[in-house]
Amino acid sequence: MEKDYIILGIETSCDETAAAIVKNGKEILANVVSSQIKKHAQFGGVVPEIASRQHTEQITYVLEEAFRQANCTWDDIDAIAVTEGPGLIGALLVGISAAKALAFAKKKPLINVHHIAGHIYANRLIEEFEFPLLALIVSGGHTELIIMRDHGEYERIGETLDDAAGEAFDKVARTLELPYPGGPHIDRLSEKAEASIDFPRAWLDEESFDFSFSGLKSAVINYVHNEKQRGNEIDKAQVAASFQASVVDVLTEKTYRAAKRYDVKQVIVAGGVAANNGLRKRITEKFKNTDIPVYFPPLELCTDNAAMIAAAGSILYEKGRFAAWDLNGKAALPLT
Ligand code: KG4
Ligand code: ZN
Numbered sequence: 001m002e003k004d005y006i007i008l009g010i011e012t013s014c015d016e017t018a019a020a021i022v023k024n025g026k027e028i029l030a031n032v033v034s035s036q037i038k039k040h041a042q043f044g045g046v047v048p049e050i051a052s053r054q055h056t057e058q059i060t061y062v063l064e065e066a067f068r069q070a071n072c073t074w075d076d077i078d079a080i081a082v083t084e085g086p087g088l089i090g091a092l093l094v095g096i097s098a099a100k101a102l103a104f105a106k107k108k109p110l111i112n113v114h115h116i117a118g119h120i121y122a123n124r125l126i127e128e129f130e131f132p133l134l135a136l137i138v139s140g141g142h143t144e145l146i147i148m149r150d151h152g153e154y155e156r157i158g159e160t161l162d163d164a165a166g167e168a169f170d171k172v173a174r175t176l177e178l179p180y181p182g183g184p185h186i187d188r189l190s191e192k193a194e195a196s197i198d199f200p201r202a203w204l205d206e207e208s209f210d211f212s213f214s215g216l217k218s219a220v221i222n223y224v225h226n227e228k229q230r231g232n233e234i235d236k237a238q239v240a241a242s243f244q245a246s247v248v249d250v251l252t253e254k255t256y257r258a259a260k261r262y263d264v265k266q267v268i269v270a271g272g273v274a275a276n277n278g279l280r281k282r283i284t285e286k287f288k289n290t291d292i293p294v295y296f297p298p299l300e301l302c303t304d305n306a307a308m309i310a311a312a313g314s315i316l317y318e319k320g321r322f323a324a325w326d327l328n329g330k331a332a333l334p335l336t
Contacts, residue, residue, distance in 0.1 A: 004024055005024060005078040005314075006029070006078050007079050007080070007314050007317060008066070008079070008102075009022060009081045009113075009307060009309035009311075010063075010082040010309065011082075011095060011115075011118065011308075012055045012059065012087075012094045013086070013087025013095070013115050014051065014091060014141075015036040015051050015304075016036065016305065017054065017058035018033045018034070018305050019062045020032065020066060020307035020310050021066050021067070021069075021310065022125070022307055024314070025314030025315065026124060026125060026128075029069070029070035029072065030065075030067070030068075030069035030072075031066075031069075031300070031306065032062050032306070033305050034062050041179055041180045048089075048091065051088055055095065056094050059095070063102075077106070078108070079111055079313070079317050080099045080102055080103045080108050080111065081113050081317070082111070082112065082327075083095055083113055083115050084112035084114065084327065085115065086116075086141065086330065087331065088331070089330075092329030093328075096327060096328065096329050100325065104325070109317070110325075110327060111316045111321070111323060112323040113312045115309075116144070116270075117312040117335060118308040118312045119271045120135045120146070120148070121308050122305070123135075123268040123295050123297055125308070126295065126297060126298065126301075127268075129148070129266065130265040130266050131265065132148065132149045132262060132263070132264045132265060134255065134258055134262060134264040134267045134268070135147075135148060135267075135268050136267070136269045136270070136274075137270050138164075138166065138269065138272070138273035138276075138279070139272045140164060141166070141167070142164050143164045143213070144156055144158065144159045145209045145254065145258050147258075151315045157262070158208065158209025159210060160213060162212050162213060163214050163217060165211070167213070168216065169182055169183040169244075169273065169276075170182045171217050172220050172243050175220060175221050175224050176234070176240065183275070186244055187276050189240035190245075190277075190278055193238040193240070195241040195245035196238060198242070199220060199245075199246045200215055200216055200219050201216070201246050201250050202215055209257070211251075216243065220239060220243050224239065244278050245278070248279050252283050252286050255269075255286075256286050259290075259292050265292070266293055266295065268295045268296075269283060269294065272302055275299050275303065280296050
């Protein structure tokens with residue numbers, strides 16, 4: 001595109017109410033996230049009804065703050081991009097209703113964005129894409145390997161057959177009586193111990209780029225129960241480190257194999273679990289002696305935010321792909 005353009009992004013698919021303003025798909029002018037984690041932590045997970053109410057309470061403040069940070073007015077905004085799905089339906093609807101109302105009132109085009117496309121495009125806020133690229137998506141709801149041959153084109157070559165990586169982190173953390181969300185706690189504890197317990201690694205079929213984490217999760221839960229029954233003290237750091245090593249091993253090896261097989265020019269890692277220190281180190285190390293660069297978003301862009309939604313929406317804006325007024329939230333929505 002020759003002319004500069006500015007997109008307002010809105011994200012409310014789970015437990016973060018977020019608005020962001022992004023120029024030309026790459027430059028963040030504002031990125032505001034209101035996290036509800038504290039409201040859900042006491043229940044050990046996200047409570048959908050509470051999430052919807054919190055989004056309703058926060059959305060106007062978050063939008064106002066985004067305009068304030070970006071020092072923008074509505075005249076500067078070219079289009080509004082909003083997460084269509086997948087996610088919690090009541091939560092999605094808050095963002096979509098806000099986006100529709102604003103687009104209608106301010107006469108701006110509306111753009112519907114897939115949440116996972118958003119996670120992928122968080123990387124374009126730091127580094128321009130080169131195709132073909134391989135994206136490893138590891139979030140609370142998704143674990144997928146995706147090949148992109150052009151902007152907005154996604155071919156899924158592997159996915160989890162059961163739990164998502166983040167889900168496994170959260171469930172194991174719960175077993176270890178760590179607060180929700182457990183991923184960051186497991187990550188921190190892992191630095192304090194050796195991965196000395198031999199938990200399983202689900203390689204599946206040798207050629208397969210699919211994942212499975214439910215067997216590992218059960219193995220950890222069984223280990224903890226057995227040790228407790230024997231009256232042994234659980235070394236949480238040792239369990240965390242051993243569990244994390246198992247997840248990181250499989251994610252790293254399969255990503256490496258896929259990058260070689262598809263002869264990609266770049267590897268990008270996306271989603272909340274991309275914040276994991278162990279994973280960042282292992283993947284970086286694995287690709288060190290190859291000519292394939294690996295990128296991770298900065299930590300604040302790994303977890304849910306609206307800058308990534310505006311970045312993914314920018315590609316659709318450039319292609320002139322806009323949403324109709326009957327846009328609705330979708331709890332399940334395929335990327336490919
Ligand atoms: O992408 P995200 O913010 O939300 C979804 O779209 O699901 O990902 C949230 C997930 C949670 O399961 C959380 O435990 C995990 O990302 N997570 C981590 C870390 N930080 C967040 N998992 C492992 N290590 C981390 N440092
Ligand atoms: Zn997400």
